[in-house]
Amino acid sequence: MIVHRRRSYSCLRIVPRCGRILPRPQCRLSSTTASPTSFQGASIISPWAGFKFQLDQIAPRFDINADEIQVLEGPEGFYETLRSKIRNAKTRIYLSTLYIGKTEHELVATIHDALSRSPQLKVSILTDALRGTREDPQPSCASLLASLVVDFPARVEIRMYHTPNLTGLRKRFIPKRINEGWGLQHIKLYGIDDEVILSGANLSSDYFTNRQDRYHVFSSSRITDYFARVHHAVCSISFLLDISDSQDTVSYSLIWPSSNLAPSPLYNPKRYISAATSLLLPLFSPSAFPTPALSNSENNNTSTTTLYPLLSHPPTLNTELPALKTLLSSPFLHSYTFTAGYFNPHRLITSSLLAASSNSKARGTVLTASPSANGFFKSPGISGLLPPAYSHLSLRFLQRVRLANASIKLREWQRGTVGEKDGWTYHAKGIWTYFLSKCQDGREDRIVGPGATLIGSSNYTSRSYGLDLEVGALVVTDDEVLMRKWKREEDGLREFTREIGERELEGEERRAGWRVRVAMWIVKLVGGSL
Numbered sequence: 001m002i003v004h005r006r007r008s009y010s011c012l013r014i015v016p017r018c019g020r021i022l023p024r025p026q027c028r029l030s031s032t033t034a035s036p037t038s039f040q041g042a043s044i045i046s047p048w049a050g051f052k053f054q055l056d057q058i059a060p061r062f063d064i065n066a067d068e069i070q071v072l073e074g075p076e077g078f079y080e081t082l083r084s085k086i087r088n089a090k091t092r093i094y095l096s097t098l099y100i101g102k103t104e105h106e107l108v109a110t111i112h113d114a115l116s117r118s119p120q121l122k123v124s125i126l127t128d129a130l131r132g133t134r135e136d137p138q139p140s141c142a143s144l145l146a147s148l149v150v151d152f153p154a155r156v157e158i159r160m161y162h163t164p165n166l167t168g169l170r171k172r173f174i175p176k177r178i179n180e181g182w183g184l185q186h187i188k189l190y191g192i193d194d195e196v197i198l199s200g201a202n203l204s205s206d207y208f209t210n211r212q213d214r215y216h217v218f219s220s221s222r223i224t225d226y227f228a229r230v231h232h233a234v235c236s237i238s239f240l241l242d243i244s245d246s247q248d249t250v251s252y253s254l255i256w257p258s259s260n261l262a263p264s265p266l267y268n269p270k271r272y273i274s275a276a277t278s279l280l281l282p283l284f285s286p287s288a289f290p291t292p293a294l295s296n297s298e299n300n301n302t303s304t305t306t307l308y309p310l311l312s313h314p315p316t317l318n319t320e321l322p323a324l325k326t327l328l329s330s331p332f333l334h335s336y337t338f339t340a341g342y343f344n345p346h347r348l349i350t351s352s353l354l355a356a357s358s359n360s361k362a363r364g365t366v367l368t369a370s371p372s373a374n375g376f377f378k379s380p381g382i383s384g385l386l387p388p389a390y391s392h393l394s395l396r397f398l399q400r401v402r403l404a405n406a407s408i409k410l411r412e413w414q415r416g417t418v419g420e421k422d423g424w425t426y427h428a429k430g431i432w433t434y435f436l437s438k439c440q441d442g443r444e445d446r447i448v449g450p451g452a453t454l455i456g457s458s459n460y461t462s463r464s465y466g467l468d469l470e471v472g473a474l475v476v477t478d479d480e481v482l483m484r485k486w487k488r489e490e491d492g493l494r495e496f497t498r499e500i501g502e503r504e505l506e507g508e509e510r511r512a513g514w515r516v517r518v519a520m521w522i523v524k525l526v527g528g529s530l
Contacts, residue, residue: 048451048478052306054326055474059308059319060289064220066305066479071489072215078201079208081217083107085192089114093123094231096189096471099131099141101204108144115152122155123148126235128185129160129254134176142241146252149243158241160254161185161234164269165467171266183314183467185238188457191228194221198455198473200429210424211375212415214489216455216475223307230283230309230471237262237276277316284311284319305477312458312470320458321348321465323474324431327452328356332435334447335363337490341375341427342386343368344393344461350400357406364408367497368394369426371510372417388510395505402502411497430455432490449483450490452476 055061072078086093087110100107115121125145132141148156163183166174170182190197201213218224239254256264262275310320325348328336333356338345343366345353357364371387394410401408416423432450456472458464477483504510 048304048476051326051330051332052476055306055308055323055476057286058323058326059284059286059310059474060226061286062220062223062226062289062307062309064218064223064305064307066477066482068219068223069305069475069482069485070217070219071485072197072217073489073492075201075206075208075211075213078197078199078213078215081215082190082197082203083110085195086110086114089121089192090118091120091122091193092191092228093121094126094189094191094228095124095203096126096185096187096231096234098184098186098188098202099127099204100125100144100202102135102139102141102144104144104204107203108148112148112151115148115155122157123152124157124159124231124235126159126161126185126187126231126238128180129162129239130166130176130180131184132160133254134180142252142254146241146243146250149241149252150245150250153243157235159235159238160241161238161469162265163467163469164265164272167266167269181463181467183463184469185234186457186464186468187231187234187471189227189231189471191224191231194224195219196224196227198227200427200455200457200459206375206425207427210422211427212413212424212493213427214430214455216473218307226289226309227471230280230311233279233283234469236260237272237279273316276313280311280313280317284309284317305475305479305482308474308476310454310456310472310474312465312468314466314468318465320454320456320470320472321346324349324454324460325352327431327433327454327474328352328362330433330435333362334434334436335365336431336433337365337367337450337494338431338460339367339493340429340459340461341369341425342459342461343390343397344459345397346460346462346465349460350397353408354400354404354406357401357408358404360407362407364406365494366397366408366410367413367428367493368410370412370414370500373412373414373424373426374418375425375427391505391510394500395502395510398502398505409499410501411494412500413493413497415496428493429459432486448480449485449487451478451483453486 052061072081093111093114111123115123127141127145134140136142142158142160145158149158163185166179166182171179174182188199188201190199195217197215197217199213199215201207201211201215207213237260240257242253242255244251244253261279262272265272308323310323312318312320327333329352336356338353353364353366356362368390371391374387374390398410401410413426415426418425431454433452434447434449435451436447452474454472454474456470458468458470458472464470
């Protein structure tokens with residue numbers, strides 16, 4: 001049940017609904033966009049100076065040490081790392097996720113034990129309202145988390161974001177199983193004390209055992225504080241899980257507190273979007289968080305690593321798309337690997353991938369899930385049509401690759417079959433880009449590993465940029481140790497892939513039938529997206 005507490009509200013400034021890029025500050029570009037550095041007696045034109053200059057106009061910048069980033073390899077390592085950090089938490093835990101699995105009693109018990117041991121510890125959890133209450137009145141994410149509020153009412157806050165796109169008749173008649181196609185809280189941020197994990201993984205058993213994703217741990221108080229501000233900003237425009245505790249039963253409802261910084265998305269979606277935009281815009285503006293001067297010890301280290309936080313808040317704010325386009329348009333780009341478990345890239349991303357690789361320029365590789373590694377494989381109802389729908393979209397992409405004469409290979413990831421013993425699903429998303437530096441004598445610098453990667457919640461689809469709330473980070477480095485970590489991460493995903501072409505996708509076993517095409521058309525017609 002959703003309850004609203006009304007309040008007086010004055011409308012905040014609306015950012016123009018371009019949905020593409022934040023306003024750029026006025027600046028002047030010097031005549032040289034890349035600075036030479038010394039390398040084995042030769043002078044090298046670095047790709048970083050001009051590249052970072054462009055990114056500095058898109059998003060906030062945080063210079064950090066490369067050794068503050070840890071790359072985890074698999075779901076079990078992610079789960080054990082997460083539980084270990086929660087177990088030892090002293091001051092704060094904030095978790096932004098699509099949902100916490102309704103049977104994740106062990107994870108909730110770990111949070112409960114940490115609260116019992118540390119009286120100063122406060123916990124804030126943000127999930128999506130649609131996904132978090134899908135199973136009601138049966139056990140759900142919401143009912144599971146309610147126990148924490150009952151036992152620690154002053155130190156635990158559970159918030160649930162509701163999309164402003166699903167209201168009125170749509171909300172009334174669209175079935176629960178598919179109503180998530182109209183927008184979700186999709187952010188994945190897992191902050192504990194002075195560390196934060198950025199990932200694409202949610203918090204349920206498959207993401208802890210047999211669903212492959214990506215996981216980066218940032219051991220930086222500045223980065224953790226920043227993403228905590230993002231987390232709490234979204235909480236302030238989300239429903240609150242309210243508990244009614246009687247002697248016999250515990251019931252809950254979702255209420256809209258009078259202290260929230262926006263009107264309810266169900267009552268006034270337009271004003272809600274305006275208020276949310278005004279709240280989030282300062283956090284993701286380029287000059288919002290100027291990088292402090294490096295310490296003497298950091299100045300003595302010639303390697304630099306920079307993190308750019310990125311946001312997609314449809315329909316008004318998107319810094320991820322212009323950052324990704326900047327990455328792919330670099331004249332120093334040598335090759336890239338792009339991955340998305342649900343392969344339906346936004347048209348501008350598709351165009352950028354093709355432009356980067358057309359006419360024998362940068363070599364491109366795309367990794368995506370095979371149908372039997374898709375989380376909806378053999379799913380009941382209309383969602384079972386999603387795997388062949390994504391195959392159809394892969395075919396369309398390869399047709400465009402051929403027409404553009406682009407050097408891009410599509411590889412499908414498969415590790416067993418979903419629903420069978422030792423079967424895995426694929427949920428990883430992101431990009432790794434390799435750059436070449438050129439010496440003034442014409443020689444090219446060697447490539448150690450990716451010089452940049454993008455990690456976060458986005459699937460880079462039309463729905464990611466048109467419906468869902470997403471947060472990620474673009475990390476750029478010239479540190480060889482970190483480059484090698486990213487290379488191992490990429491190679492670990494490639495290990496379970498094989499190349500696939502148009503002929504196979506056009507074959508009888510993979511060709512999308514009429515039911516799939518009709519379902520895709522209907523979803524698009526009523527305003528949803530894959």
